Amino acid sequence: MQNTNSTSEAGSQLERKSVFRNVKMLVLIYIVLSLATVGATVILQDNHDLVTPTVWVRGIIVAFTSLLMYGFASSAAKGSPKGLLRLRIAVTIMVPVIVVFLALPDSIPMWMKIEQGACGLVLLRVMSIIYGRRVRQLFR
Helix, strand or coil, X not given: CCCHHHHHHHHHHHHHHHHHHHHHHHHHXXXXXXXXXXXXXXXXXXXXXXXXXXXXXXXXXXXXHHHHHHHHHHHHHCCXXXXXXXXXXXXXXXXXXXXXXXXXXXXCCHHHHHHHHHHHHHHHHHHHHHCCHHHHHHCC
16 A cells, blocks of 8 residues: 555656646747748748848757757656756746847847747746746645
8 A cells, every 4th residue: 555645746746747748848839930940041041131140040049948948848847846947947038038039120030020929929838837836836
């Protein structure tokens, strides 16, 4: 017969995996958007109105951070408080940076503003989960 403590611990692990399954799926969407943007940048590179140096830099940075975020989410899903902290830091930095790029006129071409807006919405959802009460309870 299992004791209450190990049963509770197993329940917490299952709940954490369930919560972070959603987070990881959202981060995968962010990865797909980011890598598609890098792909579009390569395809459109000869059109200097659509692909500026900022598009290259921003696209590569976003793609790289999306991959890091997936690693952080995977670590948090396994119960790592450091993984959760790293994910929170990355998301908390990226969302305001996206807002700035969207707000500044001529910072990036419209096609990338649309992509960044979609990324921002995905990350806002991630943020709402990882800062939510349920995750706080799981990492007490």
